[in-house]
Amino acid sequence: MLKDALAGFRCVDFSWVFAGPYCGQLLGDLGMEMIKIECRKRMDVVRMYPPFAFEDRRLNSSGYWNTHNRSKYSINLDMKSEKAREIIIRLIAMSDVVLENFSARGMKAIGFDYERLREINPRIIYCSMAGFGHRGPYKNYVAYGPMQESQAGIVNLTGWPDGEPSRVGTSYPDAAAGVSAAFAVASALRHVKRTGQGQWIDLGQTLTAAALTDTAVIEYTVNGTIQQRNGDSHRFFAPHNVYPCSGEDQWCAISVENDAEFAALAAAIGQPALAQDALYATNAARIQHREALDEIISAWTAQFDHYEVMHRLQAAGVAAGAVLSTGEFVADEHVQTRGFMEQFDHPVVGEKLYPGVPFKMSQTPGRIHRPAPLLGADTEYIFKTLLDMSDEEIKQLDDEGILV
Amino acid sequence: MAERGESSVSRGDATLYDDIVVLDVSSSIRGMHCAKMFGDYGAEVILVEPVGGSAARQVGPFAAGREDRETSLHFMHHNRNKKSVALNLHTERGQELLRELARGADLLIEDWPVGTLEALGLGFTQLHALNPRLVVCSITGFGQSGPYAGYKTSNIVEDAMGGLMGITGPADRPPTMTGAQQAEHITAMHAAYACAAALLYRELHDEGQHIDVSAQDCVASVLENAIEQYTYTGVVRKRSGSRHGTAWPCTVFPCKDGYIGMCCTQGKEVRAAALLSEDFALAEDPVLENTFERRSRADEFEPRLVAGYMKYGKSELFHKGQTLGCPIGMTSDARDLATDAHLNEIGFFGEFAHPVIGPYKDIAAPVYMTATPGVMRSAAPLLGQHTSEVLSRLNLSEAELATLSADGII
Numbered sequence: 001m002l003k004d005a006l007a008g009f010r011c012v013d014f015s016w017v018f019a020g021p022y023c024g025q026l027l028g029d030l031g032m033e034m035i036k037i038e039c040r041k042r043m044d045v046v047r048m049y050p051p052f053a054f055e056d057r058r059l060n061s062s063g064y065w066n067t068h069n070r071s072k073y074s075i076n077l078d079m080k081s082e083k084a085r086e087i088i089i090r091l092i093a094m095s096d097v098v099l100e101n102f103s104a105r106g107m108k109a110i111g112f113d114y115e116r117l118r119e120i121n122p123r124i125i126y127c128s129m130a131g132f133g134h135r136g137p138y139k140n141y142v143a144y145g146p147m148q149e150s151q152a153g154i155v156n157l158t159g160w161p162d163g164e165p166s167r168v169g170t171s172y173p174d175a176a177a178g179v180s181a182a183f184a185v186a187s188a189l190r191h192v193k194r195t196g197q198g199q200w201i202d203l204g205q206t207l208t209a210a211a212l213t214d215t216a217v218i219e220y221t222v223n224g225t226i227q228q229r230n231g232d233s234h235r236f237f238a239p240h241n242v243y244p245c246s247g248e249d250q251w252c253a254i255s256v257e258n259d260a261e262f263a264a265l266a267a268a269i270g271q272p273a274l275a276q277d278a279l280y281a282t283n284a285a286r287i288q289h290r291e292a293l294d295e296i297i298s299a300w301t302a303q304f305d306h307y308e309v310m311h312r313l314q315a316a317g318v319a320a321g322a323v324l325s326t327g328e329f330v331a332d333e334h335v336q337t338r339g340f341m342e343q344f345d346h347p348v349v350g351e352k353l354y355p356g357v358p359f360k361m362s363q364t365p366g367r368i369h370r371p372a373p374l375l376g377a378d379t380e381y382i383f384k385t386l387l388d389m390s391d392e393e394i395k396q397l398d399d400e401g402i403l404v
Numbered sequence: 405m406a407e408r409g410e411s412s413v414s415r416g417d418a419t420l421y422d423d424i425v426v427l428d429v430s431s432s433i434r435g436m437h438c439a440k441m442f443g444d445y446g447a448e449v450i451l452v453e454p455v456g457g458s459a460a461r462q463v464g465p466f467a468a469g470r471e472d473r474e475t476s477l478h479f480m481h482h483n484r485n486k487k488s489v490a491l492n493l494h495t496e497r498g499q500e501l502l503r504e505l506a507r508g509a510d511l512l513i514e515d516w517p518v519g520t521l522e523a524l525g526l527g528f529t530q531l532h533a534l535n536p537r538l539v540v541c542s543i544t545g546f547g548q549s550g551p552y553a554g555y556k557t558s559n560i561v562e563d564a565m566g567g568l569m570g571i572t573g574p575a576d577r578p579p580t581m582t583g584a585q586q587a588e589h590i591t592a593m594h595a596a597y598a599c600a601a602a603l604l605y606r607e608l609h610d611e612g613q614h615i616d617v618s619a620q621d622c623v624a625s626v627l628e629n630a631i632e633q634y635t636y637t638g639v640v641r642k643r644s645g646s647r648h649g650t651a652w653p654c655t656v657f658p659c660k661d662g663y664i665g666m667c668c669t670q671g672k673e674v675r676a677a678a679l680l681s682e683d684f685a686l687a688e689d690p691v692l693e694n695t696f697e698r699r700s701r702a703d704e705f706e707p708r709l710v711a712g713y714m715k716y717g718k719s720e721l722f723h724k725g726q727t728l729g730c731p732i733g734m735t736s737d738a739r740d741l742a743t744d745a746h747l748n749e750i751g752f753f754g755e756f757a758h759p760v761i762g763p764y765k766d767i768a769a770p771v772y773m774t775a776t777p778g779v780m781r782s783a784a785p786l787l788g789q790h791t792s793e794v795l796s797r798l799n800l801s802e803a804e805l806a807t808l809s810a811d812g813i814i
Contacts, residue, residue: 003609005601018628026594030601050650051629051636063632133772136750141726142673143733146654150665151722151733153741155646155656157583159573165656165663165735167646168582169571175626179593183441184771186600187420190607191776197418199775206733207752210741211770212593214433214584215465217753218481220738221765223468227738232560232581236464240560242569242578249642251579253564314555321545321561323579326634326641329567329624337550340621353635358621359598360547362528363613364605 004031005364009189011097012037012088013072014110016044018145018171019129019205020101021068022178027097027185028071029357030366035091035382036069036373039078040404043375044069053349059375060348066372067354070344075383076376076403079110083402088112090387092120096192097185101129101177101205104139114200123198125188127181133204143206145171152209153216160231173209180208238286239265242323243298245306251323252301252309261318262286268316269300346371379403419446420776424603427452427505427512428486429493429526431459433559433585434543434619435515436482437592438599442511443485444769444778450509450794451486452502454493455812457787458483467761474760474786481766483784484756489795490788490814497813499524504798506531510606511539511599518544518553528614538612539602543595547618557619562587566623571630574645590626591619652699653677653706656735659713663735664721674698676730680721681712754780788814 010033013024021044028034038044046065053061060066077084092098098117100107107113107128117126128134131143149155149172150165159166184201192198216227234240234255239262242251256262259282263275274280274296279289286293301309306322313320324332330341330353342356357366383389383397397403424447428439436451443449451458457473460482467475489505492498503526506512512531514521521527528540542548545557546565560581563569568587573580595617602613624631630641641649646665648654653674654667668674671693678687686708691697698705713721718734725732734740741747742765754768761783769778791814792805800808808814 003605005605022626026597049629051633051639053636063636064629067629067632132746133750135772136746138726138746142729142731144654144667144669144731146648146651146667147665147731147733149733150656150663150735153736153738154583154586155665156663156735156737159580159583160577163574163577164646164658166573166580167656167665168586169568169573169641169643170626170628170630172582172586172626175628176590176593179590179597179626180771183593183597183600184773186597186604187445188773188776190600190604191418191420193604193607194423195418197775199773202772202774204750204772207747207750208770210736210747210752211767212584212586212589213738213741213767214589215477215481216584216738217742218477218764218766219465220742222477222761223465225465225468225738227584229583232578234560240558242560242564242581244578251564253560253569253581255558255560257558314552317556319556319558319561321555321557321564323564323570324567325570326567326627326631329565330631330634334546334550334552335620335624338547338618338621340618340624349636352632355621355625355627355631358594358618358625360616361598361602361613362615363611364602 002367003364005361005366006030006032006186009033009097010095011035011099012091012095014098014100014102014107015129016101017046018068018174019177020099021046022175023127023129023181023185024072024099025068025070026179026182029368030364031369032097034072036072036074037077037079037088038074038375039076040375041078047375063352066346066349069372070354071369072373073378073382074373074376075379078402078404081402083397083400085111087387089120092117092124094386095121095124096189097125097127099127103142104130104134118198121198123192123196125185125192125198125201127185127201127203129177129181129203129205131205133207134202145174145205148173148206148209151206153213154209157213157216157227157229159229161229165229173205176212177203177205177208233290237283238290239293239297241294243294243301243309245301245309246304247306250306252306253321253323254297254313255319258283264316265313265318268313268318269297271296342368344368344371347374376403418776419779420773421445421447424448424511425509426450427509430513430515430543432515433482433588434591434595435513436460437589438541438543438595439513440482440485441596442599445776446779449486450505450790451483451488451785452493453488453490453787455490455814461787480758480761480784484766485781486785487790487794488785488788489791491791492813493524493526495813497808499526501795501798502526503531503534505794506538507535508797509535509538511541511603513541513543513595513599515543518548532612536612537606537610539599539606539615540612541595541599541615541617543591543617543619545619547621548616559585559588562591562619562623565620567627567630568623571627571641571643573643575643579643587619587623591617591622594622594625647702650699652702653709657710657713659716659718659721661717664713664718665733665735667731673730676725676728677709679728680725680730680732681709683708683712756780756783758783759786
C-alpha cells in the first residue's frame with residue numbers, strides 16, 4: 001500500500017481562488033484530508049472561471065477549479081448561520097490545520113480569528129494568506145496576484161529593456177504563496193508534534209513573492225544599484241537568449257556560462273573556430289558582442305525544429321530547452337515517461353489529464369487522491385463519518401437551509 | 405504594533421528546525437534557496453563547497469569594486485545563516501568525510517548532474533545505507549529519470565521547458581524569461597515543501613527517503629489554468645502581454661514616474677480604477693458592471709485610464725487607489741522594496757554583518773510564523789570558515805586537519 005507523508009492530518013479549508021487552493025492541492029496530494037467549506041450562496045468563484053469542459057459553462061466543469069481542488073472533500077455550509085458555526089467548531093476541534101486566504105478582515109467576519117481558533121483547539125495550525133498579511137500599514141489593502149506581482153518587484157524585472165515591464169504569464173504570486181504556505185504548514189505540523197505548540201502562520205502573499213526577487217534588494221542595499229529588466233539576456237553570461245527555429249513562432253532557449261560550454265556550442269553549430277575568435281573567446285568578449293553572436297547562432301537554429309536544436313545541443317553538453325507550448329508540454333516524451341501528467345475521471349467532465357505532483361518522494365510518493373469534488377458532494381459523508389450524524393440530523397440541517 | 409488578536413499570540417523563542425542538520429551540497433539557486441529556507445527557520449545548514457569555493461561565488465552581482473570569492477552578492481543572498489565547509493569530494497578521503505557528516509545529518513540537498521554523486525559513492529542509496537533516517541533531496545532541471553535526465557539546465561531553459569516562457573511577454577516579441585530567475589526559485593520552494601513533509605513523516609515513522617525534484621515539472625505546476633485550457637478545450641495559450649485573459653482592467657499601466665499593476669474583478673473595483681484616473685464619466689458608466697463587455701472594450705477604455713494615471717506618480721496612485729478600493733500595486737523596483745513602509749514595519753528585512761562587506765540589509769524569512777519566527781543569525785560564511793569546527797565533530801585531531809589541508813582535501 002502506498003504511504004502518504006501527510007496521512008492522518010486534517011485541514012478545514014476556507015480558501016478560494018488560487019493561492020489557498022494551490023496550498024491545499026499540495027497538502028492534499030501528499031495525503032492530508034482537506035475539507036473545503038463552501039456553499040451555493042458563496043462558492044469558490046473559480047468554479048465559474050475558464051476553461052470549461054462544455055460550452056454552457058456549467059457548474060463543476062471548470063478546469064481551473066478542478067485542477068487545484070483535486071484531493072479534497074467539499075461540504076456545503078452557510079457560514080452565516082449559527083448552526084453552521086457550531087459544526088465548524090466541531091470540525092476544527094478534530095483538525096490539525098485551518099487554511100484561508102481571505103482579506104485580513106475575512107475570518108473575523110465569520111467569527112474565527114486566531115484567538116477563537118485557539119480556544120477551540122490549542123494545537124491548531126492556523127494559516128492565513130492575506131494579500132499583505134495581518135500586520136502593518138497595508139494590512140487592509142486589497143490585493144490579488146496579478147497586482148501583487150507588480151508590488152513585489154517581479155514585474156519590473158520581467159520584460160524588455162526597451163519596452164514596458166511585463167507580468168509573468170500566470171497569477172504567479174498566488175502560486176508562490178501557495179507553495180510557501182505548504183512549506184510553513186508542514187513545518188508547523190512537525191513543530192506541534194514535537195512540542196505541542198500550535199501557531200498562527202501569518203503569510204502575506206505579496207511578501208512571499210517579493211522574497212523571490214533574488215539579488216534585487218541586496219544589490220540595492222550594498223551597491224545602491226537598481227536592477228533593470230533584461231529581456232532574455234543575462235547580465236553576466238553570453239550567449240543567453242531564445243533563438244528562432246524553423247517552425248512558426250518556434251524558439252529554443254540556449255544559455256552558456258563558461259568557455260568550455262561555448263566551445264561545445266561553437267562545434268555543435270559547425271563553427272568551432274568561434275571559440276578561438278577574439279570576439280567570442282571569453283565571456284567578457286561574448287557579452288560585448290552578444291548581438292552579433294546571437295545572429296550567428298540564430299542562422300543555425302533557424303534551420304531546425306526547436307526540439308532538434310535542443311537535442312543536438314544537449315548532446316554536445318550545452319544547456320538548451322525548446323520553448324514548449326502547453327500542448328507540446330503535455331505530449332512531451334520526457335514528461336510522459338516521468339508520468340507527471342495524471343489522468344483522472346471526474347463525474348461531470350470525464351477523463352482528463354492534469355499536472356500531477358512536481359516531485360517524486362521514494363517512500364511517500366504523493367498523487368492525485370481523488371477528483372475535484374462537485375460542490376457539496378461530501379457533506380453527508382463527512383457529517384456521518386467525522387461528526388457521527390444520523391440521516392435525520394442531516395436532513396434537518398438541510399431543511400433549515402444550512403447545507404445550501 | 406498592538407493589534408488586537410496579535411497580543412495574544414504566543415511568541416516563543418522556539419525555532420522550527422533547531423534540531424535539524426542540513427548538508428547543502430548545491431551551487432544553484434534551486435538548491436541553495438531550498439537549503440536557505442531551513443536555515444532561515446533555525447536549522448544548522450552546512451554548505452559543503454569545493455576547496456576552491458562554490459561555483460556560486462563566481463556569479464555576479466558583486467559588491468561594487470571588489471570582485472573576489474567573498475564578495476558575490478548572489479552567493480551572499482542565497483547562503484546566509486549557513487556554515488561553510490570546504491571539502492574536495494573528488495578525493496576518497498573527502499568522500500569519506502562527507503559520508504561521516506551524512507551519518508549525523510538529517511537532510512542533504514544536492515543539485516549535481518544525475519548520477520555524479522552516486523559515482524563518488526555519495527548517492528542516496530549509499531548514504532541511506534549509512535543513515536536510514538536521512539532525507540536526500542535531489543533538485544535538477546528534469547529529474548532523476550526519463551530521456552532528458554542528463555540534460556543541462558538553467559533558469560531560461562526551465563522557463564522554456566516548463567511552459568511558462570511561451571505564455572510570458574508581449575505577443576510581438578520573443579517568449580520572455582521571468583525576471584529574477586523565477587523558475588529556479590519556484591523549484592526551490594517546491595523542494596523545500598517536499599523536504600518539510602519528508603522531515604515530518606520521518607518524525608512520525610523514523611524513516612528517511614529520496615526526493616526527486618524536477619524544475620520542469622515545478623514550473624509546469626504553477627501555470628494556473630494554462631495546461632487545463634489545453635486539456636479541456638484544445639486551445640494552446642499564446643503570450644499576450646500583461647493583460648489578463650478575462651478580468652479587466654487587470655494589467656500593467658504606465659504612470660508619471662513608472663508603472664502600476666492593477667487587477668479589478670468586480671464592478672466597484674473597476675469604478676474605483678476610473679475614479680483614480682479622474683475619469684468621472686467612465687466611473688458612472690453602467691457598462692463597467694458587465695465583466696465581458698468592459699473587457700471587450702479594453703482598447704477603448706485603457707487610453708482614458710492611462711491619461712489620468714500619467715498625471716501622478718506610482719506611490720501616490722497606489723495609496724490613493726487602495727483608499728478608493730481599487731486593487732492596485734505599484735511596479736516596485738529594488739529601492740521601492742527596500743524603503744517600503746509596510747515591508748520594513750513587519751520585519752520583511754533582516755540586518756546582516758559580513759566580515760568583508762560590512763553591515764547590510766536583505767530579505768529575511770518570507771513567512772511570519774508567530775510561534776517560530778525566522779532567525780537571521782549570520783551573513784553568508786567565508787569559504788571554509790567552519791571547516792575545523794564542523795570536522796572536529798568527527799573526532800579529527802588538529803594534526804589530522806592540518807594534514808587534510810596540506811593534501812588539498814579540506
